[in-house]
Amino acid sequence: MIEIRPQEGIVGEIKVPGDKSISHRAALLGSLSREGIEVENFSPGEDCASTLSCLRTMGCEVNKDAVSGKVSVKAPDGLKEPNDVLDAGNSGTTARLILGLISGIPNIFAVITGDESLKRRPMGRVAKPLVAMGAKIDGREFGEKLPLAVRGRKLTGGVHTLQVASAQVKTAILFAGLRAQGATTVIEPTLTRDHTEIMLEHLGTPIFRKGLKVTVYPVSSLKGASWTIPGDFSAAAFWIVAAAITEKSELQIKKVNVNPTRTGLLRVLQRMGLDYNIEDEILSGGERMATITVRSSYLKGTKVMPEEIPSMIDELPVLAVAATQAEGTTEIRGAGELRVKESDRIHAMTEGLKRMGAQIEELQDGWIIKGKTKLSGARLKSFGDHRIAMALAVAGLAADDSVILEGESCVHISYPSFFEDLKALTTKSQPKERVSS
Ligand SMILES: O=C(O)C1=C[C@@H](OP(=O)(O)O)[C@@H](O)[C@H](O)C1
Numbered sequence: 535m536i537e538i539r540p541q542e543g544i545v546g547e548i549k550v551p552g553d554k555s556i557s558h559r560a561a562l563l564g565s566l567s568r569e570g571i572e573v574e575n576f577s578p579g580e581d582c583a584s585t586l587s588c589l590r591t592m593g594c595e596v597n598k599d600a601v602s603g604k605v606s607v608k609a610p611d612g613l614k615e616p617n618d619v620l621d622a623g624n625s626g627t628t629a630r631l632i633l634g635l636i637s638g639i640p641n642i643f644a645v646i647t648g649d650e651s652l653k654r655r656p657m658g659r660v661a662k663p664l665v666a667m668g669a670k671i672d673g674r675e676f677g678e679k680l681p682l683a684v685r686g687r688k689l690t691g692g693v694h695t696l697q698v699a700s701a702q703v704k705t706a707i708l709f710a711g712l713r714a715q716g717a718t719t720v721i722e723p724t725l726t727r728d729h730t731e732i733m734l735e736h737l738g739t740p741i742f743r744k745g746l747k748v749t750v751y752p753v754s755s756l757k758g759a760s761w762t763i764p765g766d767f768s769a770a771a772f773w774i775v776a777a778a779i780t781e782k783s784e785l786q787i788k789k790v791n792v793n794p795t796r797t798g799l800l801r802v803l804q805r806m807g808l809d810y811n812i813e814d815e816i817l818s819g820g821e822r823m824a825t826i827t828v829r830s831s832y833l834k835g836t837k838v839m840p841e842e843i844p845s846m847i848d849e850l851p852v853l854a855v856a857a858t859q860a861e862g863t864t865e866i867r868g869a870g871e872l873r874v875k876e877s878d879r880i881h882a883m884t885e886g887l888k889r890m891g892a893q894i895e896e897l898q899d900g901w902i903i904k905g906k907t908k909l910s911g912a913r914l915k916s917f918g919d920h921r922i923a924m925a926l927a928v929a930g931l932a933a934d935d936s937v938i939l940e941g942e943s944c945v946h947i948s949y950p951s952f953f954e955d956l957k958a959l960t961t962k963s964q965p966k967e968r969v970s971s
């Protein structure tokens with residue numbers, strides 16, 4: 535467990551870890567390249583380590599420099615049948631994207647599994663469209679849950695209209711499409727993160743996009759490439775909210791990805807009154823990368839609409855924290871997907887914030903939160919979920935007494951240095967006077 539002490543402010547500058555979604559994709563696409571993909575600033579989290587370990591089990595050449603964070607992946611002779619189970623650990627992205635990647639490799643047999651949390655998460659949303667392309671997949675609960683067994687076959691493209699807005703489902707189908715016969719089109723209900731599309735474009739792979747529709751074509755091998763992965767906006771989100779809700783903050787977050795399909799949190803917080811600016815924007819590997827400066831802000835409540843959700847899906851727990859510190863009512867709807875993440879994030883945040891005295895009502899698909907509430911110190915649980923641990927730690931910064939957080943080590947999934955960074959960012963600020971002892 536760890537103690538988080540209330541702080542007057544978040545001060546200084548920070549570089550957050552490399553983007554997790556982009557890191558997964560760079561490694562997985564490297565496995566379709568003879569020359570290989572080499573990236574700087576690869577995510578240091580355990581989720582991306584799971585992806586690298588699965589790729590090694592399938593015979594890829596994977597090199598990781600622990601000091602610089604540079605990772606290279608190539609498969610000069612193509613992906614091989616794994617001689618062991620592929621363990622995706624806690625990572626939904628690993629399990630779902632690998633399923634798409636390998637189901638079109640004729641004759642390959644693989645079993646994909648994960649930890650207790652991942653074994654509870656839905657996989658049918660990926661398995662079903664792949665089966666419609668001709669894949670042979672079976673698993674627990676008729677292919678709905680891990681472990682899943684896949685026997686690779688020659689797939690046929692086609693048009694896939696998704697029911698759920700999910701970049702993981704979209705990407706799994708597109709990855710399968712790179713090996714299928716004919717064109718493969720995905721039509722999304724709402725635009726989700728488009729890192730796969732940007733990366734394929736950057737690699738010079740034929741891809742056609744218009745609105746919610748994206749089409750890929752079969753390729754024999756991808757070109758090699760090398761670039762730097764920008765910082766993870768989902769990691770930056772914790773510091774953005776931390777700076778906004780504490781009284782004497784001024785924080786610069788350097789070289790962070792500002793792809794608009796990821797920055798919905800900024801648009802919502804801007805509506806709520808966030809004092810921030812974005813500068814020094816450049817492109818890296820086709821992705822926008824910039825410095826975000828955030829200052830203490832007077833926030834007002836807002837209504838978050840279902841169509842805004844995909845662009846901030848992983849930031850909703852920390853948005854709930856911001857809402858407790860905003861004047862008036864914040865309503866967040868259409869976020870039912872949060873119930874099938876690493877934990878039931880709607881329930882986990884309701885429980886944690888209620889224990890701190892927040893006025894939060896749990897809805898089936900979101901929350902109604904009334905503010906501004908003076909949060910109190912409390913003993914809280916992470917539910918084994920990295921986003922919950924970090925969001926509740928941020929809430930602790932604005933409380934009137936310490937938060938004792940249990941199960942904090944799960945931050946290693948996406949942001950291993952989170953608590954060291956927190957310490958560094960709060961050394962220039964004063965711990966707030968404790969109200970109670
Ligand atoms: O494609 C990705 O890299 C991700 C997509 C999102 O999941 P869904 O596709 O299930 O919405 C997100 O929650 C996850 O953290 C990463």
Ligand SMILES: C=C(OP(=O)(O)O)C(=O)O
Nearest residue numbers: 624625626627848875921
């Ligand atoms: C939901 C997440 O990841 P994944 O789906 O890859 O487990 C996340 O990182 O918040």
